Amino acid sequence: MRLSGLAIRHFRNLGSQELELPSEGVALIGDNAQGKSNFLEAIYYLETLRSFRGARDQELISFEEGVFRVAGTMQPTDASVRSEVVAAAFERRGKRKKVTVDGAEPVRMGDALGHLAAVVFSPADIDLVSGGPSERRRFIDIVLSLNQPGYMSALQGYRKVLVRRNASLKTGQPGAVVQAWDKGLVTAGAVVMGARRDWVQGRGGAFGDYYRRVSNGEGARMAYRPNVSLEGATSGEDICAAFQEALSASSERERRMGTTVVGPHRDDILLRLEDADDELDLRTYGSGGQRRTAALALRLVEAQTIRDTRSQRPLILLDDVFAELDEGRSERVLELMEAEETGQVVLTAPKEADVRLRRDSLPRWRIESGKIST
Amino acid sequence: MSVIDTLTGEFARLPGVGPKTALRLVHHLMKGKKDDTRRLARAMVELADRVRSCDVCGNFSEDALCEICSNPRRDQGILCVVEEAYEVGAIERTGQFRGLFHVLGGRLSPLDGIGPDELHMDSLLARIRDVEGRVREVIVATNSSVEGEATAVYLEQEIRPLGPTVTRLARGIPVGSDLEYVDGTTIAQALAGRREM
Ligand SMILES: [Zn+2]
Numbered sequence: 367m368r369l370s371g372l373a374i375r376h377f378r379n380l381g382s383q384e385l386e387l388p389s390e391g392v393a394l395i396g397d398n399a400q401g402k403s404n405f406l407e408a409i410y411y412l413e414t415l416r417s418f419r420g421a422r423d424q425e426l427i428s429f430e431e432g433v434f435r436v437a438g439t440m441q442p443t444d445a446s447v448r449s450e451v452v453a454a455a456f457e458r459r460g461k462r463k464k465v466t467v468d469g470a471e472p473v474r475m476g477d478a479l480g481h482l483a484a485v486v487f488s489p490a491d492i493d494l495v496s497g498g499p500s501e502r503r504r505f506i507d508i509v510l511s512l513n514q515p516g517y518m519s520a521l522q523g524y525r526k527v528l529v530r531r532n533a534s535l536k537t538g539q540p541g542a543v544v545q546a547w548d549k550g551l552v553t554a555g556a557v558v559m560g561a562r563r564d565w566v567q568g569r570g571g572a573f574g575d576y577y578r579r580v581s582n583g584e585g586a587r588m589a590y591r592p593n594v595s596l597e598g599a600t601s602g603e604d605i606c607a608a609f610q611e612a613l614s615a616s617s618e619r620e621r622r623m624g625t626t627v628v629g630p631h632r633d634d635i636l637l638r639l640e641d642a643d644d645e646l647d648l649r650t651y652g653s654g655g656q657r658r659t660a661a662l663a664l665r666l667v668e669a670q671t672i673r674d675t676r677s678q679r680p681l682i683l684l685d686d687v688f689a690e691l692d693e694g695r696s697e698r699v700l701e702l703m704e705a706e707e708t709g710q711v712v713l714t715a716p717k718e719a720d721v722r723l724r725r726d727s728l729p730r731w732r733i734e735s736g737k738i739s740t
Numbered sequence: 741m742s743v744i745d746t747l748t749g750e751f752a753r754l755p756g757v758g759p760k761t762a763l764r765l766v767h768h769l770m771k772g773k774k775d776d777t778r779r780l781a782r783a784m785v786e787l788a789d790r791v792r793s794c795d796v797c798g799n800f801s802e803d804a805l806c807e808i809c810s811n812p813r814r815d816q817g818i819l820c821v822v823e824e825a826y827e828v829g830a831i832e833r834t835g836q837f838r839g840l841f842h843v844l845g846g847r848l849s850p851l852d853g854i855g856p857d858e859l860h861m862d863s864l865l866a867r868i869r870d871v872e873g874r875v876r877e878v879i880v881a882t883n884s885s886v887e888g889e890a891t892a893v894y895l896e897q898e899i900r901p902l903g904p905t906v907t908r909l910a911r912g913i914p915v916g917s918d919l920e921y922v923d924g925t926t927i928a929q930a931l932a933g934r935r936e937m
Pocket of ligand 1: 794795796797798799805806807808809810
């Protein structure tokens with residue numbers, strides 16, 4: 367599958383443009399604040415139906431316009447299979463989002479997710495390593511929502527029960543009323559924890575491998591740090607039991623705090639440097655370069671997950687990522703990507719010279735004040 | 741404000757009726773027979789004046805006791821707990837249930853400030869206690885939404901120590917849907933396949 371066409375209307379400063387994308391991808395060159403990231407944001411909107419930069423949908427609508435729309439044509443590698451059009455629009459006034467796949471609205475919004483099979487690499491990714499646990503939870507939640515059937519509905523169910531349970535605690539409802547939410551919380555939460563654990567364990571080797579290759583020899587590890595200890599818990603039922611036990615044990619504390627104090631909403635993923643005999647938390651002890659490398663490795667693992675679970679070569683979106691990396695690391699990342707059989711690559715850079723890649727074959731487009739010239 | 745505007749405004753307040761539909765309804769009434777409109781109005785007045793809640797179960801009723809509670813042939817040993825009174829009709833239409841009902845008047849919904857005290861839970865527990873041992877089974881037919889499930893868990897905790905078996909409708913009813921909008925066959929199957937909680 368590759369992105370062969372993109373129609374943009376009133377998205378940020380990009381105005382209205384229809385573009386045909388070359389099969390190998392494209393390098394978009396332009397000065398800062400001309401709209402390079404907006405272009406990648408528009409493309410990736412079709413993957414997750416939200417902004418990868420954390421912007422609200424209203425903010426994506428061009429100034430003084432009422433509706434934005436992005437439509438992408440996906441061309442299967444197998445030419446005999448029909449192409450697919452995914453479109454997303456948002457209306458400012460009704461705050462209404464409309465998503466269609468080949469013209470039809472899917473039964474659930476979730477069915478429209480992940481059609482692009484894309485990964486974005488952005489300078490802000492360093493927050494995945496430097497930021498708090500919520501950054502890493504958001505990362506794994508997006509990866510699993512897009513790649514693991516059932517994960518998203520479990521996560522949504524968990525959040526739904528959690529806010530209601532917390533409201534019961536906050537208003538000082540009797541213990542029996544609070545406990546009435548436990549079963550729902552535990553059932554959904556166990557699915558979330560089990561999937562997170564399996565993913566981190568299953569991909570830990572790849573993370574270390576990518577890290578080593580980008581850093582040229584240095585080692586790093588990733589480990590799931592569940593808020594509820596899962597030691598000895600293997601089956602889903604074990605996880606349920608462990609979670610329920612932790613909930614019951616914390617009933618006094620949660621009553622005092624007025625909120626649920628244990629559960630996957632407090633999980634973390636530890637990223638550690640493998641030193642000679644010590645393991646150092648990258649978040650606290652990593653240098654800028656080491657953190658960026660770990661963030662890149664996480665994105666590479668995300669791409670690998672797409673490749674394995676969806677049997678598709680992922681579309682790689684690189685948002686000016688090499689600006690902050692030294693030459694050696696940049697080179698090695700690019701080598702890795704080529705070796706890993708990625709699909710199309712869409713990258714942005716401020717200057718032609720920054721596309722110092724072997725990707726000399728990549729067609730060049732330019733962008734100025736949102737207007738793209740091909 | 742004109743009569744037409746007033747009536748249009750009243751219609752527009754009904755669920756699922758927008759201003760356009762409201763106006764269309766008013767036009768329809770104006771074009772139709774005056775007697776039909778009068779009959780509609782009388783029915784609405786009677787609804788307001790005569791329909792109330794059953795003192796025992798909370799079902800719609802024209803008397804202190806509803807038709808179900810006052811029917812001696814109903815099985816007094818089984819209670820079916822529903823969230824809203826209009827769901828009684830959905831279960832009655834299956835013709836498969838011969839016991840009595842209890843209407844909660846909602847479900848646990850902490851985000852809306854609704855706890856057990858805001859629902860008819862005390863009266864349910866009192867009903868079970870008062871007839872000491874006569875209620876064998878309580879079927880909890882709250883929705884399968886997260887709130888309906890929590891309500892079911894809460895009821896089970898409270899009822900079981902009083903003696904009756906507590907059962908839950910079998911799966912098959914779509915998550916979050918009111919029984920009112922589920923077809924009769926599905927409800928009958930869920931009823932037949934109910935399981936102890
Ligand atoms: Zn009654």
